[in-house]
Amino acid sequence: MSQVLHTPPPTQAPADDDLAALAARHGLSVSGARPSLPEYVRQLWARRHFITAFATAKLTAQYSQAKLGQVWQVMTPLLNAAVYYFIFGVLLGTKHNVPDYVPFLVTGVFIWTFTQSSIMAGTRAISGNLGLVRALHFPRAALPISFALQQLQQLLFSMAALVVILLCFGVPVTASWVLAVPALVLQFTFNAGVSMVVARMGARTPDIAQLMPFVLRTWMYVSGVMWSIGKITKTDHLPHLVTVLLQVNPAAVYIDLMRFALIDSFHAHQLPPHVWLAAAGWALLAGAGGFTYFWKAEETYGRG
Numbered sequence: 001m002s003q004v005l006h007t008p009p010p011t012q013a014p015a016d017d018d019l020a021a022l023a024a025r026h027g028l029s030v031s032g033a034r035p036s037l038p039e040y041v042r043q044l045w046a047r048r049h050f051i052t053a054f055a056t057a058k059l060t061a062q063y064s065q066a067k068l069g070q071v072w073q074v075m076t077p078l079l080n081a082a083v084y085y086f087i088f089g090v091l092l093g094t095k096h097n098v099p100d101y102v103p104f105l106v107t108g109v110f111i112w113t114f115t116q117s118s119i120m121a122g123t124r125a126i127s128g129n130l131g132l133v134r135a136l137h138f139p140r141a142a143l144p145i146s147f148a149l150q151q152l153q154q155l156l157f158s159m160a161a162l163v164v165i166l167l168c169f170g171v172p173v174t175a176s177w178v179l180a181v182p183a184l185v186l187q188f189t190f191n192a193g194v195s196m197v198v199a200r201m202g203a204r205t206p207d208i209a210q211l212m213p214f215v216l217r218t219w220m221y222v223s224g225v226m227w228s229i230g231k232i233t234k235t236d237h238l239p240h241l242v243t244v245l246l247q248v249n250p251a252a253v254y255i256d257l258m259r260f261a262l263i264d265s266f267h268a269h270q271l272p273p274h275v276w277l278a279a280a281g282w283a284l285l286a287g288a289g290g291f292t293y294f295w296k297a298e299e300t301y302g303r304g
Contacts, residue, residue: 122195193290
């Protein structure tokens with residue numbers, strides 16, 4: 001008699017839907033899956049103490065290797081202001097017809113540096129902290145926000161020097177100085193939102209960090225840091241579209257708000273139309289839009 005060998009039929013792998021149902025039945029979830037937006041906000045708020053502690057630690061360590069230490073937090077924008085004063089104020093003559101030009105310039109440099117440093121730090125928020133991202137589970141938005149908070153802390157530390165400069169050049173303390181608080185809150189929201197946008201871009205394409213200095217330098221030159229946008233737009237007969245773009249430039253908006261708050265010779269008529277509405281609009285657009293844009297790629301950070 002001949003023996004017939006019966007080969008068992010090949011087993012089929014369970015379908016993806018079956019695996020998903022099995023995992024759900026036993027309370028399992030995908031590792032590193034993106035939470036819902038409300039849950040993401042809740043997780044981020046729960047780690048607010050980590051964000052502030054991380055920002056403070058980074059600020060402390062930033063100049064730990066320098067002999068002058070934290071003094072460079074003040075010296076860096078002051079040295080930049082001195083260079084800009086010589087080139088733009090003296091050589092190019094932009095100080096003419098601008099009352100209190102030194103307070104005008106120094107305020108612009110300090111406020112611009114806040115935005116510039118926040119965005120530059122944001123480009124490396126993920127790519128420069130891959131060890132932390134891969135080792136610990138936390139909302140990744142904590143990193144760009146903490147870097148923006150670090151730059152805010154640095155600005156507040158430097159504001160002491162700014163106040164001294166204002167007083168030395170005869171700028172009086174007025175009630176309008178209180179307006180600096182909401183202006184800084186709106187600028188911080190804007191900076192944090194843009195930082196989250198460039199953090200996501202930098203996580204995918206690290207070369208963004210090399211390109212960003214050129215973008216920021218161009219942005220600085222059109223933001224009225226060293227010159228008065230109001231004077232230029234009124235005397236140079238620029239096309240209407242160019243005038244509008246200069247006036248609604250978010251960096252220029254926040255710089256002008258701080259000048260209006262701190263410098264008594266900078267009057268309301270020098271502000272662009274609806275300046276507080278523009279400042280709040282930019283903060284809302286960048287803050288909410290940047291946060292949502294960053295959240296949508298949450299599960300990709302630290303992978304690949």
